[in-house]
Amino acid sequence: MLPEFEYHRPASLEEAVRLLSELGPDAKVIAGGTDLVVKMRAGLVSPRHVVDLSRLTEIRFIRDEGDRLKIGAGTTLWEIENSREVARGVPVLREAVEEMASWHVKTTATIGGNLCNASPAADAAPPLMVHDATLVVVGPEGRREVPIGEFFTGPGQTVLGVGEILAEVVVPKMRRGQGAAFEKLTVREGALSIASAAALVEISGGRFVDARVALGAVAPTPIRALKVERALKGRPATREILRSASREAKADIKPITDVRGSREYREEMSVVLVRRALERAVERAGGAWA
Amino acid sequence: MEPRVIRFRLNGEWVRLSVMPNELLINVLREKLHLTGTKYWCGIGECGGCTVLLDGEPVLSCLTLAVDVDGRKVTTIEGLATGEDDLTPLQRAFIEEGAIQCGFCTPGFILTAQALLRENPNPTEEEIREYVRGNLCRCTGYVSIIRAVKRAASEAVKSRRPGPAAGAASG
Numbered sequence: 365m366l367p368e369f370e371y372h373r374p375a376s377l378e379e380a381v382r383l384l385s386e387l388g389p390d391a392k393v394i395a396g397g398t399d400l401v402v403k404m405r406a407g408l409v410s411p412r413h414v415v416d417l418s419r420l421t422e423i424r425f426i427r428d429e430g431d432r433l434k435i436g437a438g439t440t441l442w443e444i445e446n447s448r449e450v451a452r453g454v455p456v457l458r459e460a461v462e463e464m465a466s467w468h469v470k471t472t473a474t475i476g477g478n479l480c481n482a483s484p485a486a487d488a489a490p491p492l493m494v495h496d497a498t499l500v501v502v503g504p505e506g507r508r509e510v511p512i513g514e515f516f517t518g519p520g521q522t523v524l525g526v527g528e529i530l531a532e533v534v535v536p537k538m539r540r541g542q543g544a545a546f547e548k549l550t551v552r553e554g555a556l557s558i559a560s561a562a563a564l565v566e567i568s569g570g571r572f573v574d575a576r577v578a579l580g581a582v583a584p585t586p587i588r589a590l591k592v593e594r595a596l597k598g599r600p601a602t603r604e605i606l607r608s609a610s611r612e613a614k615a616d617i618k619p620i621t622d623v624r625g626s627r628e629y630r631e632e633m634s635v636v637l638v639r640r641a642l643e644r645a646v647e648r649a650g651g652a653w654a
Numbered sequence: 655m656e657p658r659v660i661r662f663r664l665n666g667e668w669v670r671l672s673v674m675p676n677e678l679l680i681n682v683l684r685e686k687l688h689l690t691g692t693k694y695w696c697g698i699g700e701c702g703g704c705t706v707l708l709d710g711e712p713v714l715s716c717l718t719l720a721v722d723v724d725g726r727k728v729t730t731i732e733g734l735a736t737g738e739d740d741l742t743p744l745q746r747a748f749i750e751e752g753a754i755q756c757g758f759c760t761p762g763f764i765l766t767a768q769a770l771l772r773e774n775p776n777p778t779e780e781e782i783r784e785y786v787r788g789n790l791c792r793c794t795g796y797v798s799i800i801r802a803v804k805r806a807a808s809e810a811v812k813s814r815r816p817g818p819a820a821g822a823a824s825g
Contacts, residue, residue, distance in 0.1 A: 368655045371675030371721055394719070401678070401717045402698045414675070418722060442711075466788020467766070469699055471711040472718070554787050 366401065367410035377422055377502060377531060380415060385504045385527030387413045393529065394418065395438055396472035398465070399481040423476070423531050426450060435533045437476025441488075442467065444475060453537035456544035456562055457491040463546075464488075466554050476530045479515065482522045482585070483556075489516070489586035490562035491546055493578035497535045503528035516585035542566045542574070543649030547637040551624070557581040558625040559633050561589075561613075563641035565596070570654035572596040575609075577638055582617040582630050589616040592638055600654040601646060610639035660724040664689075665733030673720040680704045680715035683730060691731035691761045695790075702789030705762035706730050712766045712788075731761035734768070744768055744806040751802035755793030763789050767803045776807055 372387075374380040384391055392411035394400050395418050403409045417423065423438035426447045433453045435444065444450050445461045464487050465473065478488045479499070489512070497512045504527040512533075515522055524530065538544060544564040548557050559581050566574035575596035577589040595609035619630035646653070661670045664687070673682055683689045683706070695703030697716050704716040707729040735741045744767055747753070754760050763786060770777060770785040777785070782803050783796075791799060 365681075366676040366678065368674075368676055370655060371658070371719070373721075397719060397722070398699055398714075398717050401719070404676075405697060414719075416719075416722065465699075466702065467770075467785050468702055468705055468712045468714050468788045469717075471708075472713050 366404045367407070369404075369411055369414045371414050371416065373416045373419065377417075377420055377529065380417060380420065380529060381502055381504060381527055383415055384529065387415070389526055391415055393480070395474040395477040396440065396469075398469050398473040399477060399483075417529070418472075418474075428453065431537055431539075433535045433537055435475060435535065437479075437530045437532060438474050439476075441465070441470035441473050441475065441478070445470065454491065454495060454535050455538065456494065456546050456564065457488065457535070459546040460487045460491045460548070460560070460562065463548050463550075463553065475533060479512075479533070480522060480524065480530050482516050482518075482520050484519055484583060484585055485557040485560070485581035486586060487546075487548065487557055487560055487580060490560055490578035490580045491544070492533065492535060493586060493588055494544060494562045494564035494576040495535050495538075496576070497533055499530055500532035500534060501528050502531045507531075509534075513588060518584050538564075539566070541568060541649060543645040543647065545641045545644035545648060547641040547644075548580075549625075549633050549637060556624060559619070559630050559637055561634065561637035561641045563638065563645040565601075565642065565645045565649050567601050567646065567649050570600055572599055572601050572605075575642070577613075577642065579613065579617060579634055579638070581624075582619040582634050584618065587616065589613050589638060591616050596642075602654050603643075606642050606646070607639060610635050610642060613638045658721055658724075660721055662723045662725060663727045665729060675719070675721055677720045678716060679706070679718040679720050679723055679728075682720040683715060683728075689730050689732050693758055693761060695758070700788075700790070701759075702762040702766065702786075703759055705765045705789065707765055707769055710769060710772065712769045729765065731764060734764070742768070743809055744771065744803070747802040747806040747809070748799070751798045751805055753794060753798040753802035759789060759791045759793075763791065763799055767806070770803070771807055771810065776811055777803070779804065 391413035423436040425436040427434040428449045441461050450458050478486050499510045546562045548560040562578050564576045577592045580586045591612040595612050599605050613634045619627045621627045657672045683692050693703040695701045699717045706715045
């Protein structure tokens with residue numbers, strides 16, 4: 365049995381914002397419920413009010429807008445996995461979602477929920493980080509845009525204030541010459557990440573003109589591996605340089621030991637996952653090794 | 655906490671009942687509607703034992719608030735057949751392939767597989783394994799379950815193929 369709460373189902377995003385502002389910090393948003401219900405059952409959270417956004421069709425969409433894709437926060441992971449627009453424009457997101465959870469969870473779990481739950485192991489985050497996605501937040505003060513790199517502030521913590529709702533994810537699409545890949549280490553398919561890595565590279569004239577790497581489950585939040593990126597940018601696209609840059613991942617992360625893996629294991633595996641993600645990203649960029 | 659009246663289509667028939675906001679669908683199904691084919695197992699969305707179809711898609715009734723199915727269509731294992739005489743091809747295939755041992759995971763597997771075959775009537779073995787990866791079975795080792803799904807798929811394909819004998823039976 366779950367703890368007691370009052371249930372609200374606003375008819376619009378505007379009403380939801382008003383309701384959440386009135387109810388204050390004792391209210392929690394529910395979308396798919398695949399994180400919140402588990403947490404409520406475990407007694408980790410017991411909100412006095414639950415505000416259900418699962419029927420707000422205005423935040424459930426995937427829109428192709430030329431050089432970027434807009435994904436409503438209420439879009440289910442199953443809709444993302446099966447979207448041709450996502451497969452074409454942000455294939456690394458599809459790759460990550462494919463490996464998440466199970467069909468049953470993905471029919472209800474939403475991308476907004478995955479991000480707002482703010483697990484360090486949120487698998488949707490690293491792909492969106494290497495794509496430099498922007499999160500559109502609506503709240504009592506109106507609408508603001510948050511770069512995904514600034515959204516997470518700690519395990520289970522985000523910049524969302526009282527009354528604020530994540531409405532939309534704006535993702536610049538892959539361009540010609542870019543390649544991206546996602547790697548995940550887990551005990552079995554569909555389970556939570558022990559560690560994960562996404563990479564996006566752009567190669568021109570035998571050099572890394574751009575390289576973006578993000579990791580999950582190895583720090584208090586999903587993070588960009590800036591030292592790895594610096595060790596690649598502008599350098600020749602050789603396997604040697606890629607290998608030595610991957611080793612910088614250890615300096616970018618702050619893993620802990622938990623039931624899924626030890627700190628030391630995560631450190632070693634982060635290097636391996638970053639290297640594998642980068643290698644596959646280079647191949648997909650169509651870039652011949654220098 | 656105020657009760658709410660919900661109305662939903664359960665196995666083809668509209669039901670109307672009063673639920674509390676913190677009630678889960680699985681408890682309503684098992685304890686209020688006495689449909690105990692839906693199994694309560696892990697309770698945290700890992701095992702698939704509580705799978706039901708919500709508007710045709712598999713969901714976990716242990717993570718679904720009962721208030722959330724208001725106005726929607728729910729199918730449980732009881733909705734597939736009324737008895738031994740009208741088992742679905744998938745249910746027959748599970749029996750014929752010995753895909754049932756203790757039987758606890760079977761309702762979840764059958765419903766998941768049913769949704770799978772509607773989405774993808776002729777899945778490869780790998781696709782079947784992908785779709786059912788959220789359903790755990792501690793007895794069979796999965797091999798017979800995969801075989802049963804394949805058998806049901808190939809029988810359905812055969813019966814759909816226009817031919818002198820099979821054509822008339824399809825539909």
